[in-house]
Amino acid sequence: MPVLQAVNVSHRYTQASPTQFSAIENVNIEIENGELVGIIGHTGSGKSTLVQHFNGLLKPTEGKILLDGKDIWESKKTVHQSRFKVGLCFQYPEYQLFEETVYKDIAFGPKNMKLSEEEIDKAVRKAAEYVGISASMFQKSPFDLSGGEKRRVAIAGVMAMEPQVLILDEPTAGLDPKGRDRILDMIKAYQKDTKKTVIFVSHSMEDVAKLATKVLVMNKSRVAMYDTVDNVYSRAEELTEMGLNVPQVTKIFMSLKKQGVDVSQNIYTVEQGKAELLRLLGGSKK
Amino acid sequence: MIKDITIGQYFSAKSVIHRLDARIKIILTIAFIVNIFLIKNFWGLGVIVATLIATTLLSKVPFKMILKSIKPIVFIVIFTAVLNLFYMQDGRNLLPESWFISITDKGLIFAFFLAVRIITLVIASSLLTYTTTPTELTFAIEKLLSPLKLIKVPVNTFATMMTLALRFIPTLIEETDKIMSAQKARGADLETGGIIDRIKAMVPILIPLFVSSFRRANDLAFAMECRCYTDGEGRTRMKQNKISFKDIAALVIIVLITTGIVLLNTFFTHVI
Ligand SMILES: Nc1ncnc2c1ncn2[C@@H]1O[C@H](COP(=O)(O)OP(=O)(O)O)[C@@H](O)[C@H]1O
């Protein structure tokens, strides 16, 4: 059974007039347990709106969201529970930090779940480890950290609730390449270790290619594609029409293929490209 | 929801009221509010209500927007009216003597006048903000307060501060919305619990809001300095506002209305 399911979901921000445009329109998707889904799309395509439905922050104007097969809007209780089962980390989450210490801030979510002291402590330490925040930083004020550290503390705050599904909205926005790679590695390690479902929004095709097992492409409020990385990236022309760019290496390998060179087309990162070229040149050197 | 707040909202339209000079509009509003408190009988009340309706129609602000502006005060109006109804015990009792409460005819009229006064006052001031852009409004306040410069009150600085404050209201509302969502996603419970719990629940919203406001203020000050902003004397304006014929006409009208109300007060019996 899929862990999350959207059935004919549409959302209009202002419901006053029925002619108002929908931020998302007729979305139908199923997300299986343990998957790492990358959501990609142009700015304003409805990515953030969609993910805010998964933990009941936004109520669908039409349609249903099923979590473990049950409608999350069934009752007040189920909505409240969905907030803990589905951990959503907003874009620029560092602006939500407020506690005196890093430790307390990470503990805010678990505390709201009414866990015991020991459980909270365990959850906080584990989450901090995933994001690479050492125990020596626990007593620091979150406002004294660097931008990248703040972001990681904020993500840890959501991870500490140990949600069944972790959603990150543009977790790498505004970070330098090093900070970005760090966050991506962290997401991968978290997923590998916990085997839980992770959904992340991004507008970098490279990032998605590096991490995701499945890609959801949003275009103009609708789901344009929802498939494996290989299947989605092979439709490069359609993606370009939507204003999305396939990674440069992919383009190079595609044109090599067109010119008759026997290379794989499913190359999305520079590392993969390097390996493929080495294979082609007959060398198995590193 | 938090987005329903309408303070300082401007409604763009092409109307005579929109085109009036902002300084005149402020004076007119104040004069009108004085009149609201001058009235002593139903004749005066009629004049006030008729003037307000006429102005609203002229301003082309939709009736729905006017209703929206009085929505937040409905409770206060009802509360004060009811309170006065029981507090004012002069006059003839309208309820059977055996009841333990009494409502008098005077109390009833008093409560009615009070309600109408609050509502007209709020509508008049919202009409001012609906038909005047914040920039015009600050300019007008700056001009009207300029005599205070003589006693060394920094009127220009005050005006700039006000413009900036008005400009950032929508930004702050949006920011509050975002932070609230983010904390709700971490399981913050903002809706249930007693009053103490609810105040405590505001802390995770207010602290990030303050932090980001200071950051914004700092960035803004820096950006203004980079563009050579200096405060005080000698700043000129791109748009020069001039008093025109219709402004004078509006002043004459308000003077006539005031005179009318004073006369109505003199020649007809007072009911309050
Ligand atoms: N709080 C809101 N109120 C009204 N409209 C909104 C709000 N948030 C987003 N929108 C609109 O909904 C559309 C989708 O926005 P969003 O989901 O944020 O897109 P994305 O995250 O893909 O950039 C946009 O056109 C945006 O203007």
Ligand SMILES: [Mg+2]
């Ligand atoms: Mg977004």
